[in-house]
Amino acid sequence: MSVTKRTSKNVLLDTALKNFYGAAEEMGLEDGLVEILSRPERAISVSLPVAMDDGSIRVFEGYRVQHSTALGPAKGGFRYHPDVDLEECEALGSLMTWKCSLAGIPYGGGKGGVSCDPLELSTSERERLTRTFAARIAPIVGEWTDIPAPDVNTGAAEMIWFMDTISKMHGKLEPGIVTGKPISIWGSKGRTAATGVGVATCIKELLETEKADVKGARLIIQGFGNVGTYAAKTMDEFGAKIVGISDVTGGYYAPDGIDVKKAFDHVTNHPKKMLEGYSQPGMTKVSGEEILLVDADVLAPCALEGAVNAKNAGSIKARYIVEGANGPVTPEADAILEPKGVIVVPDFLANSGGVIGSYFEWVQNLNGYFWTEEEYNNRLIPIMTDNFYRVWNYSKEHDVKMRRAAFLVAIKRVADAVKMRGTFL
Numbered sequence: 001m002s003v004t005k006r007t008s009k010n011v012l013l014d015t016a017l018k019n020f021y022g023a024a025e026e027m028g029l030e031d032g033l034v035e036i037l038s039r040p041e042r043a044i045s046v047s048l049p050v051a052m053d054d055g056s057i058r059v060f061e062g063y064r065v066q067h068s069t070a071l072g073p074a075k076g077g078f079r080y081h082p083d084v085d086l087e088e089c090e091a092l093g094s095l096m097t098w099k100c101s102l103a104g105i106p107y108g109g110g111k112g113g114v115s116c117d118p119l120e121l122s123t124s125e126r127e128r129l130t131r132t133f134a135a136r137i138a139p140i141v142g143e144w145t146d147i148p149a150p151d152v153n154t155g156a157a158e159m160i161w162f163m164d165t166i167s168k169m170h171g172k173l174e175p176g177i178v179t180g181k182p183i184s185i186w187g188s189k190g191r192t193a194a195t196g197v198g199v200a201t202c203i204k205e206l207l208e209t210e211k212a213d214v215k216g217a218r219l220i221i222q223g224f225g226n227v228g229t230y231a232a233k234t235m236d237e238f239g240a241k242i243v244g245i246s247d248v249t250g251g252y253y254a255p256d257g258i259d260v261k262k263a264f265d266h267v268t269n270h271p272k273k274m275l276e277g278y279s280q281p282g283m284t285k286v287s288g289e290e291i292l293l294v295d296a297d298v299l300a301p302c303a304l305e306g307a308v309n310a311k312n313a314g315s316i317k318a319r320y321i322v323e324g325a326n327g328p329v330t331p332e333a334d335a336i337l338e339p340k341g342v343i344v345v346p347d348f349l350a351n352s353g354g355v356i357g358s359y360f361e362w363v364q365n366l367n368g369y370f371w372t373e374e375e376y377n378n379r380l381i382p383i384m385t386d387n388f389y390r391v392w393n394y395s396k397e398h399d400v401k402m403r404r405a406a407f408l409v410a411i412k413r414v415a416d417a418v419k420m421r422g423t424f425l
């Protein structure tokens with residue numbers, strides 16, 4: 001390969017680029033395609049003036065990056081977090097391209113966000129911020145161009161504000177412009193749980209193919225937000241034992257099993273949707289870091305990037321890691337885990353249930369016809385299972401790690417599309 005490889009000071013982007021170049025080299029991808037796919041098609045920054053409740057004005061920074069539209073409209077969420085910047089959105093946008101490609105759905109990849117601390121914002125401030133963000137990126141989003149969705153700290157409320165703002169600007173309802181909407185307003189039954197159900201499907205298939213019992217398997221779920229809660233609930237229904245859960249308030253360890261239903265109800269009723277104050281018999285409160293290291297078969301990091309890193313990877317006891325979050329295992333951690341024989345199911349396979357669910361919602365929106373939750377899950381679970389085995393089998397046949405296998409499969413489909421469509425735009 002004779003291209004000049006891009007690097008970045010942003011760890012997530014640097015990792016995304018390294019993973020891409022490594023796989024591209026291994027598959028002998030031609031230089032022109034490497035150049036095209038190592039850059040986003042479009043990246044914009046927007047400033048967002050928001051009238052705060054106290055009458056002052058604050059200006060937030062927002063971003064939207066469309067990494068690729070070769071396979072279809074850019075697809076990917078937008079997040080609210082203090083660490084959001086353009087490079088993080090670029091990295092996460094490229095991950096969406098590979099995720100949608102691997103999932104076999106007709107989308108490219110994108111990501112957006114606003115640098116803010118949502119815990120400091122009132123509901124009406126979040127609404128004004130979301131509507132301003134929607135208006136500022138309106139020229140580049142659309143149901144056939146770029147379709148946002150929930151991500152870290154955004155959910156159904158933000159999505160409906162987003163849809164409403166764009167619909168009012170355009171003078172007509174545009175439900176397919178965003179996914180993850182409330183069920184009562186053009187959302188889809190099953191979408192909220194989809195990412196967690198998909199993570200659980202990967203955990204179950206992994207254990208079964210490894211001839212390990214799902215019933216009684218011990219799990220740590222790091223992050224008890226949308227992904228973690230539904231992954232925990234689904235694994236609990238499969239008979240697994242969730243020994244540890246955590247969120248920003250720390251770790252909750254119960255060697256005999258967390259009462260998942262009780263923890264779920266606690267979070268649902270907590271004003272900030274947190275585990276803070278949760279307790280049950282036989283439970284010990286530990287730190288968010290300690291919970292990753294307790295004895296378990298499977299660790300599912302479902303919070304933010306970089307959770308499993310060079311500092312803690314050597315002490316992790318779990319034999320399997322299933323990445324519910326985007327980028328939770330750093331490349332340094334990957335290198336430590338591999339010789340220990342730890343199998344890592346990569347993020348853009350493990351958490352693809354969310355965007356597959358978004359695709360279902362969009363299809364229903366375009367048709368104006370809604371499916372039952374059963375129809376939804378009956379379609380989601382076989383797709384997740386097939387995708388899991390496609391990557392698993394590829395990794396066995398070619399003797400590569402699952403992450404590399406997933407990249408090789410995903411890049412090929414996008415590269416073929418770019419080639420077939422040509423390079424006029």
Ligand code: GLU
Nearest residue numbers: 076077149151354355358
């Ligand atoms: N934010 C989710 C992800 O990272 C969902 C994206 C979507 O549904 O478009 O996969």
